[in-house]
Amino acid sequence: MTSLIPPATKEQPMSKSTITRLLPYGPVVALLIVAVHLGWEHTHGGVRSHHLLARADLPSVSNWWGLLVLPVLGWLASRSASRRAALDSRAAARSMAAFAGALLVGVALSASFITGHASAASGIFLAALAAGLVLPTYRAEYIFGFVSGMSFVLGSVLPTIAASIGAAISVVAHFLVRPGLARLLRTARA
Template sequence: MHVASNSRRRTLLTLLALCAELAMLAREHLHGGVLSHHLLANPDLPAVSNWWGLLLVPLLTWWTVGRVERRAQHAASGGRSLKPAPLIAFVCALAYGATLAALFAAGSPLVDYVFFGLLALALVVRLWHAEYLLGFVLAMSWVAGPVLPAMFGAVIAVLSWLVHTAGRALWRRLRPGMA
């Protein structure tokens, strides 16, 4: 029954994400057409249409819910609870992405600080977890579409994973008392 409940939750959240993306695209279509966003906000570079969000957002949601459920099962088998952590991570990423999106839309000079702050945050927080990427992409999609934030978020996730993995390996090697 627990597996059926997880599958139902995964499907429901994926459908909810699809409906949200459809609503955003319908709004864009009714207000002048579906937007496209240039890479690095440079008109000389190719543009990516928000239509790709119909594929990306549900797939990212499906993958994220599956990853969280798998980590929760692994934690439960070890006698630990993962319960609030993924939701908190998702909400924090949503808030960070919304802040960045709002500053970008307003043309604020603070965008650079918040943008590079994410790089610094990747050094101390495990930003490779899927819930961070999903929250960031959903928040940023209102300003930059879902594809560009997903690409940037993936780079941040890989950077965070590399730094943390290298740090753990170095710590194991240098830890006193270990032969």
């Protein structure tokens, strides 16, 4: 069977060397974010710790953990994006858009949290969870962007926990609910 698209217009996947060059950027960006954050905190009264659920009776998590958490998330995001880009030339742009969108959500949530607008923070977080029903927010690019956007306010660990909850909701929606509904619709039509 011949292709309807002439060979000259077929999209070619990225070469292996391009993918290999993309991999280090996620962890490098993450280390830069963490270094700036920890450097600023160190020179302004010391590196902070954050209590779980903002309750003093619960354990606290130091922002030093960002040196491990954020580079790992950056590496996972780079690796995931590079794998998809090897198969689809437009995947790299979609991964960057996913990172940027999640970064903006994280920054907006952080800004509303800092300024004391609890209702706005709740709305943004709930909207991000709802977006996971439609968008694949379980992907590493979304998680890395969200955590990067929130790391200056809450460190890396607590936003990673929040992003994991959102990712779990997105996984259930994309891999259980959607296929189940599709199967149900197919059987109803038959």
